[in-house]
Amino acid sequence: MNSLPQSLLALSARLLESDEREAVLGDLAEVGHGAWRSAGEVLGLVMRRQVLLWTGWRPWLAALGVALPGTLLLMGASLSISCTYERLTRGQMFGACAPTGHEGPLLLACHIALLLIWAWTSGFVVGAVSRATLWVSVAVCLSPCLYCLSKFHESSVSAACLYLFLPPAILGARQGLRMIRIRPGVALAVAGLATALMVCAWGNGALFSLNWALIFPAWFIALLAWSPANGERA
Amino acid sequence: MLGEFEYLLITAAAGLGDGAYGVSIREEIEKTTGRTCSLGALYTTIERLEKKGLLKTWMGDATAERGGRAKRLVRVTAKGVQEAKTFYEAVMRISRRAAWVTD
Numbered sequence: 446m447n448s449l450p451q452s453l454l455a456l457s458a459r460l461l462e463s464d465e466r467e468a469v470l471g472d473l474a475e476v477g478h479g480a481w482r483s484a485g486e487v488l489g490l491v492m493r494r495q496v497l498l499w500t501g502w503r504p505w506l507a508a509l510g511v512a513l514p515g516t517l518l519l520m521g522a523s524l525s526i527s528c529t530y531e532r533l534t535r536g537q538m539f540g541a542c543a544p545t546g547h548e549g550p551l552l553l554a555c556h557i558a559l560l561l562i563w564a565w566t567s568g569f570v571v572g573a574v575s576r577a578t579l580w581v582s583v584a585v586c587l588s589p590c591l592y593c594l595s596k597f598h599e600s601s602v603s604a605a606c607l608y609l610f611l612p613p614a615i616l617g618a619r620q621g622l623r624m625i626r627i628r629p630g631v632a633l634a635v636a637g638l639a640t641a642l643m644v645c646a647w648g649n650g651a652l653f654s655l656n657w658a659l660i661f662p663a664w665f666i667a668l669l670a671w672s673p674a675n676g677e678r679a
Numbered sequence: 680m681l682g683e684f685e686y687l688l689i690t691a692a693a694g695l696g697d698g699a700y701g702v703s704i705r706e707e708i709e710k711t712t713g714r715t716c717s718l719g720a721l722y723t724t725i726e727r728l729e730k731k732g733l734l735k736t737w738m739g740d741a742t743a744e745r746g747g748r749a750k751r752l753v754r755v756t757a758k759g760v761q762e763a764k765t766f767y768e769a770v771m772r773i774s775r776r777a778a779w780v781t782d
Binding site (some may be wrong): 464465467468469470471472473474475476486487489490491492493494497 | 700702705717718719720722723724738741742744745746747748750751
C-alpha cells in the first residue's frame with residue numbers, strides 16, 4: 446500500500462462500515478480492477494453514503510441546528526466570562542462586553558456553570574445525533590472559530606478566551622459518540638439545573654436573549670433519554 | 680412499487696440463488712442490460728432494499744481469490760419476490776398495446 450491510488454483506496458475504504466469495507470474490498474480484489482478504478486469505485490460509494498445521510502434530519506440538526514449557532518453563542522459566552530473575570534480580578538473594563546458590566550462573583554460562577562453545561566450538552570448532541578457526519582459538524586464549528594480568531598483585536602484579553610467552551614464541548618462530543626444512553630433522571634436534572642441557572646442569570650440581566658437557544662441541547666438530551674427509541678444510533 | 684434498478688437487482692439476485700453477492704449480481708446486471716453498474720449504486724441499493732425487507736444479507740466466509748476477504752451474500756425475501764412480481768406484471772400490462780409489442 447504505497448502508491449497514491451492504493452493509499453487513496455485504503456483511506457476511502459476506512460470511511461465505510463467494517464462489514465461493507467470487507468465486502469467491497471473483496472469484490473474489488475476478485476474482479477482485479479486497477480488501483481485508480483478501485484479507488485474511484487470506493488470513493489463513489491462513500492460519496493453516495495454521505496449524500497444519503499443528508500436525506501435525514503439528524504445531520505442537519507447536528508451541523509446547522511446545534512454546531513453552528515452553538516459555536517457562535519458559546520464563543521460570545523466564553524468571551525463574556527473572560528471579560529467579567531478580568532474586571533473582577535484586575536478591574537479592567539470592556540466596552541464590548543457591556544452586558545457583563547455589573548456581574549459579581551456569584552453571577553460569574555453561574556455563567557461558568559452554564560457555559561460548561563451548554564458546551565457539554567451541545568457537544569453531546571452533535572456527537573450522538575449524527576455520528577457519521579461528525580466531520581461536517583466539526584468543520585461547521587471550526588469555520589466561525591477561525592473567522593473570529595482572524596478578526597479578534599482585543600489586546601487586554603487573550604484570543605484563547607473565545608474558546609473556553611471547546612474542552613467541555615469536545616468532551617461532550619466524545620461521550621456522545623461512545624454512549625447514547627444517559628439515565629433519564631440525570632438528563633432531566635441537568636436540563637432542570639441549566640434552566641434554573643438561566644432564569645437566575647436572566648432575572649439579574651446577565652444573559653443575552655439569544656443564549657436561551659443554548660438550552661435546547663440539554664432538553665433534547667432529556668427528551669432522548671425518556672424516549673423509547675433511546676439507544677438508536679445514526 | 681420498485682424502481683427499475685431495484686427490480687433488476689432483485690431479479691438478478693433471485694436468478695443467482697445461493698451464488699448472489701456483490702460481484703455476481705453486478706456482472707449479471709451488466710451482462711443483461713449492457714449498462715455499467717457502479718459499486719456505489721449496487722451497495723446503496725442493496726442496503727435500501729434490505730431496510731425495506733425485500734432482501735436479506737449476511738457475511739460469508741473469506742476466500743483466497745478475494746484477498747482473504749468475505750462476501751456479502753444476498754437472498755431475496757418472500758416480500759421481495761412479491762414486489763418484483765408486482766413490478767413485472769405492471770410492466771407487462773402497460774406494455775400490452777405498445778407498438779414494439781404488438782408489432
